[in-house]
Amino acid sequence: MVVLVLKSLGINDLIGFEFMDPPPGETLMRALELLYALGALNDRGELTKLGRRMAEFPVDPMLSKVIIASEAYSCTDEILTIISMLSESSSLFYRPKDKKLHADQARQNFVRAGGDHFTLLNVWEQWADTNYSQQFCYEQFLQYKSLCRARDIRDQLAGLCERVEVVIQSNPNSNDITPVQKALTAGYFYNTAQLQKSGDSYRTLKTNQTVYIHPSSSLFQHQPPVKTVLYYELVMTSKSYLRQVMEIKPAWLFEGEFLILTF
Known part of the structure; x- marks a missing residue:
């Protein structure tokens, strides 16, 4: 992300740039390779139009590429939710010692086909359906604060989408x-x-x-x-x-x- 921001500011000589804490040359090369693979840089190492849009999002470039790509697939709404939930996924569920079986069953009930990303999407959608209820989190062994942080992240990303002119649409066929x-x-x-x-x-x-x-x-x-x-x-x-x-x-x-x- 640092390399992408520097490129967006017109700083192309990364080797000669006076970092306060210079990264190893190998790290810089890996960053440039990834940005090129994502389409943020062209074969001359210059920022592309896509790269400029990606630089507007203060997130990992892989995530910003996903957000922008989601516009072509008409599923930006779901993608913003999944990305926000991924950032809090490690602290989302809790498992009290005296209610392990109940907590495991509650977690299992959220599982959806396709993998963990869709389980997180399902958690969000069910929570949103309760008008973001704290009681729902308590009953389902979910960390209310983690979900609130995910909601804040999602709101920020949605605002950035508006600034970068990414149209937020929902997947027209939720079964697909x-x-x-x-x-x-x-x-x-x-x-x-x-x-x-x-x-x-x-x-x-x-x-x-x-x-x-x-x-x-x-x-x-x-x-x-x-x-x-x-x-x-x-x-x-x-x-x-x-x-x-x-x-x-x-x-x-x-x-x-x-x-x-x-x-």
């Missing part, structure tokens, strides 16, 4: 989650992994690293196992775990590259 999946893939194609022959682990497509779906995911031990997944973050504990996982089709990765050329 493909537009939402494709919009997310347009920004997160680096964060993808393929099921290995063993059937219990995945290999990241970008770094060829062996990873596992986190036990908290709705796709953990899914039968049959999902073949290709997109993830929000990679956490390292005893193993490398994928958190907030969504099912995708490999063909969409090429569509994501095509989107780079068309915006």
Whole structure:
């Protein structure tokens, strides 16, 4: 995001720029590579029209690309919700020691087909239907403060969409989650992994690293196992775990590259 902001300010000599705390050259190169892959920079390292729009959003460039791509798929409303909920997903559910089974069942009731992103969308929609009730959160073992923070983030992003002239539309067919999946893939194609022959682990497509779906995911031990997944973050504990996982089709990765050329 720092590189994108500097580019938008007309600062092109990043190597010679006097950072207060200079990042390693390798880090700068990785940032430039990602921005180029997202379509924010052209092959001369110059900011594109898409890149200028992305720089208006104070979020990770992968997220801003998703927001802008969602306009083409007419699902910006759902995308803003999912992005806002992802930012609070690690603190969303709680599990009291004396009510573990009730909390687990409540969480399971929110699960939707397609993966964790749609579970988060469902949580938001049910909460919104109660007029953002604190009592609903208490009954469903949800952190009210986390949801309120997600709502604040969503309001800010919606305001930025208006400034950047991104039209906020809802997915016309709520039963078809493909537009939402494709919009997310347009920004997160680096964060993808393929099921290995063993059937219990995945290999990241970008770094060829062996990873596992986190036990908290709705796709953990899914039968049959999902073949290709997109993830929000990679956490390292005893193993490398994928958190907030969504099912995708490999063909969409090429569509994501095509989107780079068309915006």
